[in-house]
Amino acid sequence: EDQVTQSPEALRLQEGESSSLNCSYTVSGLRGLFWYRQDPGKGPEFLFTLYSAGEEKEKERLKATLTKKESFLHITAPKPEDSATYLCAVQGESNFNKFYFGSGTKLNVKP
């Protein structure tokens, strides 16, 4: 069964303390893996789409990487404004009209 699991559920960092969020997935053929940022009460904001293992994408302090089983969102020297819930989702080849979302990692960056 296709599914997405994110860990940890919550992460508390000091400003400047780098870390990584994990997204493990099982899907029959990956069409795309997506990372979103969501602030409380707001819609998910698109960050990255990764298409195949080995691919990496960067945006400011964020870097997303992809293997055949998992993706990491690396946060370098985070700032308090990076505090949010980060969501991961996958779209498979065999059932391309379905999107599997993880429950998210809630990141809190303290000044």
Add this chain to the structure above:
Amino acid sequence: DADVTQTPRNRITKTGKRIMLECSQTKGHDRMYWYRQDPGLGLQLIYYSFDVKDINKGEISDGYSVSRQAQAKFSLSLESAIPNQTALYFCATSDHRDRGTDTQYFGPGTRLTVL
């Protein structure tokens, strides 16, 4: 202006009432989606539409209906609202032409409370 807009942003209603949530987009995407989000849970797909003449049920369509009035407009209706439909509702769009992958872009959401 936002690419994906939703109205209303907040709505409080009573059990049994009919409610319509509206979504408009200026991204020019063919595909549109409705999701609901409950606290601590992932996004759940209610309905999706790949073009104006195409409507498909998602994983939790019971109690909901949709209408695709135009490429840019997709509305969600609750025919007879019940309290467990209290949730955040999001509309999303995608452009399938990007390597055949549907990167979804979300609206700001509608907070619905059913008393």
